[in-house]
Amino acid sequence: MFDLKGYGGMLLDGLWLTVAVGLSSMLLAVLLGLLGSWGKLSRNRLANFIADTYTTVVRGIPELILLLLVYFGVPTLLQDIAKRLGHDIRIDLDPFLAGTLAIGFIYGAFSTEVFRGAFISIPSGQLEAARAMGMSRILTFRRILLPQAMRFALPGLGNVWMVLLKATALISIIQLDELMRKTKIAANATHQPFTFYLLASIIFLGLTVVSMLLQHRAEKWANRGIAGKP
């Protein structure tokens, strides 16, 4: 159906990089999500404020603007600060790093809300029981909170992953050679933009469908032993 004119291998390289940047951003997003949800639920006012500002600001700004701000804005800002301090330096961010940081930072805000929801759906009686058993806070978190929160958070995290994966296409704009940019190169060289962009969209669709199936499996696994859950 598709005559790739020898560009198939290149697209495969791009796909690999898309998955790599997706997974590393997701890791960052989950870590930020755990940290952010702790901030939101903490009794510390400063932590509350920082976490609330983080989610409010990030969710109110387009991904593209944040990506451009991280990739172009942050190095320029650091250079200007250095200049004021009397140093003339040049900072260039690696597109992979900038993309991972930007996408991870954005979806960290979304997973913060997911984890917050998951933690508050754990009955407070369990925490009291854990305390009555003499468990320390860290042990309670590790043995009681985290295993159950993970189960509640799984559907939300699955959604975050699927939206995040699609957002990685934006990183092509800052010249990372992921699937989208490889597709653009192939489309320009062969003068068959429709063929190649359609193929790229089908590859992304494939990633989405595989993710949906894995999410279904993971939820089934996480809910094993819970009555009334399929």
Add this chain to the structure above:
Amino acid sequence: MDLQVVWENLPKLLQGAQLTLEITVTSLLIGLLIAVPVALMRLSKHAVFWMPAYAYILYFRGTPLLVQLFLIYYGSGQFRAELSDLGLWGFFRDAYFCGVLALTLNTGAYTAEILRGAIQAVPSGDIEAARACGMGRALMYRRIILPKAMRLAWPMYGNEVVFLMQATSLVSVITLLDLTGVAGRIISKTFAVYEIYIATALLYLVITYVIVFLFKRIERRLNRHLA
């Protein structure tokens, strides 16, 4: 931090914001017109109806908007001769048309899925009661199911509106001078990278929370009989 450059370019940024809002509203309205029939088709028991609706929703929700945008804007070039014969090339050559088309098809799919969920969430007791009153299908949809579904869908639709407004920033990639596009152009002239991007981000933030506020107000109004 050079605030002077932001102040000087604020009128240009606001002009860009105007295009952002224009594209958002146009895509939302046409998208909604697509979404209602697609949602009803998706709920149909006949494969002729639900399968195309399912495929449309899966494709547009399962692929990045950027790919959809490029597929329409650059991809149409592959069929230039055919489109010219049909007299459609003038549309597909136009970045504005392609941008609105991609955003419309995209939001149409997301909105259809929201509506489907909301229609399915209408309590079966309501539907049984309507049937017991002797309502026909059309009357039941008009008086019971759709008004209730609209109230259920409203908060999620508000999220979709916010996402779409932010997603319009992608049209800057196909040369349109929306808020993001204008920001890029100002930066290429002034080199005030972070000043302009931060100002742009703040403008998006303001638009986002104005939308959120309006949707909350209307939500309260829609549910005023429940208060």
